[in-house]
Amino acid sequence: MRLRTVILAAASAAVLASPALAQDTPQPARSAAGAETVAITGGRVLTGTSVIQNGTVVIQNGRVVSVGTGAAPAGARIIDARGKVVTPGLVAVDSGLGGSEVSSVAGSGDLANAANSISASFDVSYGLDPWSFTLPVARLGGITRAVVVPSHAGGGGGRAHDDSDFAGVGDGGYQSPGLFAGQAAIIHLAAGTDILVRPRVAMVAPFGEAGAGIVGGARGAQFTQFKETLAEVRLYARNRAAYDRAGLRDLSLSRADLEALIPVADGSMPLIVTVHRAADIQQVLRLAREEGVKVILDGAEEGWLVAGQIAAANTPVLLNPVSNLPGSLETRAARMENAAALDAAGVLIAIKGNEGSIHRARETRYNAGNAVSHGLPYESAIEAITVNPARIFGMAGQFGELRPGAAADVVIWSGDPLEPLSDAETIFIGGAEQVPTSRQFLLRDRYAGGGEGPMPPAYGR
Numbered sequence: 001m002r003l004r005t006v007i008l009a010a011a012s013a014a015v016l017a018s019p020a021l022a023q024d025t026p027q028p029a030r031s032a033a034g035a036e037t038v039a040i041t042g043g044r045v046l047t048g049t050s051v052i053q054n055g056t057v058v059i060q061n062g063r064v065v066s067v068g069t070g071a072a073p074a075g076a077r078i079i080d081a082r083g084k085v086v087t088p089g090l091v092a093v094d095s096g097l098g099g100s101e102v103s104s105v106a107g108s109g110d111l112a113n114a115a116n117s118i119s120a121s122f123d124v125s126y127g128l129d130p131w132s133f134t135l136p137v138a139r140l141g142g143i144t145r146a147v148v149v150p151s152h153a154g155g156g157g158g159r160a161h162d163d164s165d166f167a168g169v170g171d172g173g174y175q176s177p178g179l180f181a182g183q184a185a186i187i188h189l190a191a192g193t194d195i196l197v198r199p200r201v202a203m204v205a206p207f208g209e210a211g212a213g214i215v216g217g218a219r220g221a222q223f224t225q226f227k228e229t230l231a232e233v234r235l236y237a238r239n240r241a242a243y244d245r246a247g248l249r250d251l252s253l254s255r256a257d258l259e260a261l262i263p264v265a266d267g268s269m270p271l272i273v274t275v276h277r278a279a280d281i282q283q284v285l286r287l288a289r290e291e292g293v294k295v296i297l298d299g300a301e302e303g304w305l306v307a308g309q310i311a312a313a314n315t316p317v318l319l320n321p322v323s324n325l326p327g328s329l330e331t332r333a334a335r336m337e338n339a340a341a342l343d344a345a346g347v348l349i350a351i352k353g354n355e356g357s358i359h360r361a362r363e364t365r366y367n368a369g370n371a372v373s374h375g376l377p378y379e380s381a382i383e384a385i386t387v388n389p390a391r392i393f394g395m396a397g398q399f400g401e402l403r404p405g406a407a408a409d410v411v412i413w414s415g416d417p418l419e420p421l422s423d424a425e426t427i428f429i430g431g432a433e434q435v436p437t438s439r440q441f442l443l444r445d446r447y448a449g450g451g452e453g454p455m456p457p458a459y460g461r
Contacts, residue, residue, distance in 0.1 A: 042081050055067065089143065093351075096149070097134055097143075120179075128196060140427075145409065146357070179222070180205045184200075186201055191435065203263075205273055207284055210274065232253060267293060272295075274299050295315055297318070320352045339351065369381070409429050409430065
């Protein structure tokens with residue numbers, strides 16, 4: 001195994017060193033944002049909240065200037081979208097884009113942290129890689145923004161703790177392991193060196209079976225520890241001066257974690273709760289009411305059983321609509337109609353990609369299409385991958401929608417974006433047109449026809 005790892009590492013290094021295969025991130029976009037006025041005309045425009053036939057979308061200074069049926073402004077660069085579909089850029093939620101490269105190579109992943117003194121305060125935004133090979137691949141699938149979350153037990157992006165871990169007092173007297181996986185961030189996928197849009201948009205924590213495994217095996221124990229943790233956070237927030245002079249009782253979290261949890265305790269930062277079973281969803285909603293915490297449900301495969309309660313609590317849901325197999329007793333009632341049932345009940349939903357939404361983030365739109373085939377209205381599916389993620393994470397009107405003032409994240413599709421055979425032909429992010437390539441395309445072009453083309457100096461013939 002060790003020899004195989006060394007060989008793989010050496011091979012990877014050789015490929016990465018090849019100038020002929022340099023990744024397209026960062027590389028100049030086709031047109032710099034704000035350098036010109038662009039008018040996309042004649043297409044079927046799905047704004048995220050409405051449909052405009054034969055529409056015109058005008059972009060300038062990185063923003064959408066207008067959306068409607070009027071003529072293009074004088075002097076604008078015209079892109080003819082007749083016979084095509086124009087949408088906002090898609091948004092990947094519960095994603096690891098930019099935070100993980102190869103899941104089997106530990107050094108290439110920055111989505112999980114095991115230190116017991118840094119749990120809630122773990123901030124994924126500091127580990128983001130603008131040069132990640134995963135970003136251009138996702139971008140070719142129409143993804144222009146992503147909500148990057150720490151990986152954790154029970155989540156789609158990986159596991160931060162083994163099931164054998166049990167809570168208790170670890171080194172330094174702190175919780176070990178912690179209840180919290182860390183804080184999520186929003187990124188854009190434009191070529192360049194700075195992809196961060198907003199850090200610390202939500203806290204992340206597993207509940208249900210995974211959360212119970214962290215605290216000792218019982219669900220009730222996790223809820224008790226969660227409530228006690230929030231009590232400590234509020235005590236600390238009221239008595240910072242006493243804490244500084246060691247005049248406060250010992251607390252089970254580090255100062256960094258206590259500070260990070262204050263916005264959760266006061267309800268200003270949402271808590272993404274990974275939960276699957278209907279009974280657990282009910283208890284999480286109860287906990288949120290009792291503690292005044294704002295929660296976002298992640299997973300919720302059995303959510304359709306308690307859709308009315310989720311809607312009444314005004315709690316959004318991040319879900320994968322193709323999760324329909326009872327992989328455990330937590331998901332014994334999983335079904336393909338989950339998204340449709342939640343939407344019909346009035347729940348704000350966002351549709352996820354597969355396997356942590358990293359290498360398969362582009363499948364977000366396929367999942368939305370599958371949800372439509374199982375009862376979700378088409379318009380709701382488009383909202384679930386564009387405007388809804390922005391609404392859920394406090395960015396409504398800033399991206400995910402074609403409206404004046406919003407970021408000019410615009411995709412021109414060859415056909416229906418929920419149809420797998422449709423291609424994202426033209427992609428703008430923040431008003432800058434992106435070069436439609438990826439590492440896979442570069443490899444294809446290099447080795448097509450037996451490997452002719454530019455070769456590294458060491459491969460001279």
